[in-house]
Amino acid sequence: MNPPTDMHDKALKRTDTLGHGEATTLCPVCGERSTSAFWEIQSLPIKCNVLCSTRAEAMEVPRAAVHLAVCGSCAYIWNTSFDATKMDYDPTYENALHFSPRFRDYAEGLAQQLVEDYDLRGKDVLEIACGDGYFLRLLCKYGSNRGVGFDPSYTQRSSCHDDETDVTIVSDYYGEKYADRKADLICCRHALEHMSDPVAFLRMVRRTIGNRRDTIVFFEVPNAMFILRDLSVWDIIYEHPCYFTAPSLTESFGAAGFDVESVRDVYDGQFLTIVARPQVESAGAVTANDRATCDVVNAALDFAGRFSQKLDTWAKQFATLATGNRRCVLWGAGSKGITILNMLQPVCGTDSVKYVVDINDRKHGKFVAGTGQEIVSPEFLKKCPPDVVVVMNPVYESEIRCVLNELGVSSEMIMA
């Protein structure tokens, strides 16, 4: 698919003015040459979701630069300096989201919808990168299905498991050696963005399906338009070598041999879901929509300037908190919370943030990678009430307000 020429010319011209605009490399998804570097940061923790046991350990986590480029043809966005050999996902990696009631409601609704839409009853369900198996158990519970999940970071540990469900979890990466595990649904949420070569990964998934053409494939990824358009800049992390939008997700699945049934933005526009089926031989290549591709490329080319403005605003905010001697905590020790601290650290320091609060008890007593704040429970705020709570994700605002009210803590809340 070729983008309109004026958009492409504009893209290259505008990236020249950023000083690092020469076309980087071929697009890893569609192979086109019309790629533009559009944003960079010199130092972020390589693994922001790793649990650090001491402040000293947290301050010494390995760091690396992120250089983002966009493809003018399929709108794929990726970190051109990503080095996959720096990543491994062991049990110290913790990015479960289902501790939040809001997220649990969403996951339950999604599982019920999938069971309903694809009549998944008494079927075999396979989840890649299943974490502790929370979502897989929901799929099995609602449809009396049999589940098998794969995750290298899985260890037997206490959590919200329903032992009634017929679920097996394999502590390993999913791969072709597991092709004998027949599945009516293959599901994979929040993992594709961790792959340095997502199309190769999708092709592997396609090969494991073989001739079972009725298999439904369901993936969920962060929506890069939420970063570019809504400036959720704290979602840029080294763990994510790629950032998908609807056009590039469609292109990636098409390139890997799937027919795309639907792409939707969900969770207040923060995530994208895709449903696909193995391509039939005669089907033509899937092409993304030109208009949507232009929107992504233009948003990418505007991003560096808008990012700088947002960082400046927050540097001033942190400085005001520090000079006013106001006790500040940040709510949410996930990717966003850790990234805002690491992005602001070299600009204005982060001493004004004393603690980071999280409802995931696996994180309590641990320290933020890169900046060293201790992660505490909400209950901790009773003995050490803050003046200001910085809320990292607006979708959790009312949930956090309820918790603060229950604790009898009245703090000003600021949305990041």
Ligand SMILES: [Zn+2]
């Ligand atoms: Zn491309």
